[in-house]
Each structure stands twice: as C-alpha cells, then as structure tokens.
Amino acid sequence: MDFFLLLNCFLCLIFTLTILRFLLPRTPAGKLPPGPARLPIIGNLHNLGLKPHISLADLAKVHGPLMTLKLGQVTTIVASSPALAKEILQKHDKVLSDRHGILAMEVLDTHKFALPLLPVGPKWRNVRKVCNSYVFATQKLDLNQGLRREKIIEVLEGVRRNASEDLFVAGTDTTASSLEWAMAELLRNPDKLVKAKNELDEMIGKGNHLAESDIPQLPYLRAILKETFRLHPALPLLLPRKAGADVEINGFTVPKGARVLLNLWAIGRDPAIWDDPTSFVPERFLGSDVDAKGNYFELVTFGAGRRICPGMPLALRMLHMMLGSLIHWFDWKLSDGVEPEKLDMEEKFGIALQKAKPLLAIPTPI
Numbered sequence: 001m002d003f004f005l006l007l008n009c010f011l012c013l014i015f016t017l018t019i020l021r022f023l024l025p026r027t028p029a030g031k032l033p034p035g036p037a038r039l040p041i042i043g044n045l046h047n048l049g050l051k052p053h054i055s056l057a058d059l060a061k062v063h064g065p066l067m068t069l070k071l072g073q074v075t076t077i078v079a080s081s082p083a084l085a086k087e088i089l090q091k092h093d094k095v096l097s098d099r100h101g102i103l104a105m106e107v108l109d110t111h112k113f114a115l116p117l118l119p120v121g122p123k124w125r126n127v128r129k130v131c132n133s134y135v136f137a138t139q140k141l142d143l144n145q146g147l148r149r150e151k152i153i154e155v156l157e158g159v160r161r162n163a164s165e166d167l168f169v170a171g172t173d174t175t176a177s178s179l180e181w182a183m184a185e186l187l188r189n190p191d192k193l194v195k196a197k198n199e200l201d202e203m204i205g206k207g208n209h210l211a212e213s214d215i216p217q218l219p220y221l222r223a224i225l226k227e228t229f230r231l232h233p234a235l236p237l238l239l240p241r242k243a244g245a246d247v248e249i250n251g252f253t254v255p256k257g258a259r260v261l262l263n264l265w266a267i268g269r270d271p272a273i274w275d276d277p278t279s280f281v282p283e284r285f286l287g288s289d290v291d292a293k294g295n296y297f298e299l300v301t302f303g304a305g306r307r308i309c310p311g312m313p314l315a316l317r318m319l320h321m322m323l324g325s326l327i328h329w330f331d332w333k334l335s336d337g338v339e340p341e342k343l344d345m346e347e348k349f350g351i352a353l354q355k356a357k358p359l360l361a362i363p364t365p366i
C-alpha cells in the first residue's frame with residue numbers, strides 16, 4: 001500500500017471518530033438524571049427557547065425535578081425543588097461552588113476580575129472577604145445609610161418634578177428589575193397597594209421620610225418583596241454552578257465538570273409548595289419565618305452557601321427603601337388608562353428577568 005493511501009485511510013478514520021464522538025452519547029461514570037432526547041451536536045439547546053426558565057419548568061414536569069440536558073457539549077443538570085436546592089446549595093455546596101468561565105470574557109482577560117466568575121480559590125476567597133467585611137457588612141452599611149437616604153430623596157424629587165408624566169420605572173440589573181416587578185404587581189393589585197400605603201402611614205406618618213431602621217416595623221412591605229421574589233426571581237436559574245467532582249444526589253450522578261442550574265422560577269410557582277401559586281398574595285408571608293436570605297430553600301432568590309449573593313444586604317435595604325418611599329410619597333396609576341387586571345406581565349429573559357414591556361405608571365405627589 002503506498003504512503004498516500006495509508007495517510008488517506010488514517011485521515012478518514014480520524015474524521016469518522018470525530019463525527020462519532022459528537023453523535024454518540026458518551027457513557028458517564030454513574031447514572032445521570034433522566035432528561036429529554038437530544039440532537040447531535042446541539043444536544044438540547046433547541047429545547048430552551050426564548051424563556052429557558054419556563055421551558056425547563058415544563059420539561060421538569062415530564063422528566064422530574066432533577067434532569068440532565070446537553071447544552072451543546074456541556075452536560076447540564078437542572079434541579080427544580082426545594083429539597084434539591086438544599087442538596088446543591090447546602091449539602092454539596094463545597095463541590096458545587098465553581099463557575100464555568102465565559103469565553104468572551106476570558107479572551108478579553110476580564111474574567112479575572114469578575115467575582116461571579118472567579119473559581120473557588122484564594123483570589124475568590126479574598127474578594128469575598130473584602131465584600132463581607134468592608135463593603136456589605138451591617139456596620140459599614142449602617143455607617144453609609146445617610147448617603148443612600150440622600151440619593152432616595154433626590155430620586156423622589158426627580159419623580160415629583162416629572163409627576164403626571166409617564167415615569168419609566170425600568171432597569172437592567174437585578175435590583176432595578178425587582179423594583180419594577182414589585183411596582184407592577186402592586187399596580188395590578190390596587191387593594192395590596194392600599195394596604196402597603198396604610199401600613200406606611202401608620203408606622204412612618206405622612207410627610208416623614210422612611211429610614212432603614214424602620215424596615216423591621218413594616219411586615220407588609222417585607223411580605224410584598226418576598227412575594228415579588230417568589231414570582232419574579234431576578235436570576236431565575238441562579239448563576240450556573242460547576243461540579244468540581246462527581247456528586248451523588250438522589251441516586252443519580254452529577255458528573256465532574258457539569259453545569260448545575262437551579263430553577264428558582266419553577267420552585268416559586270410549584271402548586272405542591274404554594275397555594276394559588278400564580279396569584280400575588282403577600283399575606284402568605286405574614287406570620288411566617290420564611291425569608292429570602294438563603295435559609296429557606298423554597299425561596300433562595302439570592303442563592304445560598306458559600307456563593308450566596310454578597311450584595312444581598314445592600315439590595316434588600318435599597319429595595320425596601322425605594323419601594324416604601326415610592327408608595328409613601330405618591331399615588332400611582334397606570335398610564336394610558338390601562339385597567340389593572342389587563343397590565344401586561346410578559347417576561348423577557350436576559351441578564352436579569354425583566355418585564356418585556358417596561359412599566360409605565362403615573363405618580364401624583366400626596
């Protein structure tokens with residue numbers, strides 16, 4: 001056989017093996033959780049659609065609360081129950097705390113500075129320590145609350161100047177979109193808005209500004225935000241975690257290197273956990289200990305464990321202060337005579353889960 005024929009055969013063999021590697025499922029070391037059938041090369045990418053949190057919630061109804069999907073070449077495990085949230089965020093937190101890099105950021109070398117993308121290691125630990133001890137510690141936040149108060153008063157004055165015009169209550173980040181969802185739910189449920197207003201009048205008094213120290217005395221306002229987090233988690237699939245080693249969960253294997261997603265949106269709307277899950281009922285949190293601070297796995301809006309959102313203490317203060325102040329200082333109605341029950345609550349999946357149509361509401365100073 002001449003040399004070129006031999007080379008040709010060798011190249012054909014390499015080509016065939018490469019194609020087979022993409023077409024045939026690789027045998028995992030243990031038993032993977034069940035999941036939908038996949039296509040060659042793209043795996044289950046076509047199952048995600050424009051609203052992956054909803055598609056994954058629907059798939060979980062068929063395949064169960066622990067599923068395997070192949071997103072391109074990445075094995076992805078999706079969990080959708082509080083019990084599994086506890087397994088991932090508490091029991092196996094140490095092994096499931098890594099993150100996958102984002103190629104574009106790696107090319108630009110910016111991943112080395114982004115805390116959410118840093119692998120668990122000395123650098124990540126140092127930045128977290130600085131966040132927890134110097135930036136978001138209760139004592140530090142208490143010390144600079146005057147600055148936030150000034151900013152909120154500036155915002156209120158801005159709203160007052162533009163009163164009776166449409167106020168564009170929008171935003172792209174997690175805190176802004178949570179505020180927008182809370183306002184949208186209150187405008188869609190005017191009786192809840194009146195209840196919140198009455199609580200503020202009673203506890204703070206008309207014409208007085210809200211202080212961060214008032215938040216514990218405002219149970220209905222706190223319940224409104226918890227109910228908003230339940231229905232509209234800003235990061236509906238949390239931030240993806242990466243398995244640092246094989247992990248056994250419920251008799252299945254989460255293989256090393258897998259991407260792990262937790263569907264908070266599905267948990268928040270599960271009728272087995274919540275009565276009347278799609279209705280906005282802040283009352284369900286009155287007299288209940290459940291909070292969103294990482295201890296109750298039915299409401300882990302900020303994650304839990306070692307990767308829990310370090311900005312949570314600041315986000316919670318800002319959200320209560322902004323929402324409380326907007327309710328306390330203005331009467332609100334929807335623009336263009338939109339009926340509350342007809343308000344469009346369509347979602348748009350992005351960095352944070354946003355309202356597809358920004359909320360347009362008209363404030364009238366009280």
Ligand code: HEM
Pocket residue numbers: 115116117128174175178233234235238239300301302303304305306307308309310311312314315
């Ligand atoms: C409503 C507002 C917010 C929500 C719902 C939210 C939610 C989250 C969630 C779910 C995670 C992933 C947790 C996990 O993997 O277990 C996270 C991580 C993170 N958040 Fe937030 N967040 C909010 C506001 C903020 C703010 C205001 C800041 C900073 C000023 C912030 C900074 C971060 C950082 C740096 C991480 C990455 C931590 C790490 O990977 O170690 N977040 N957040």
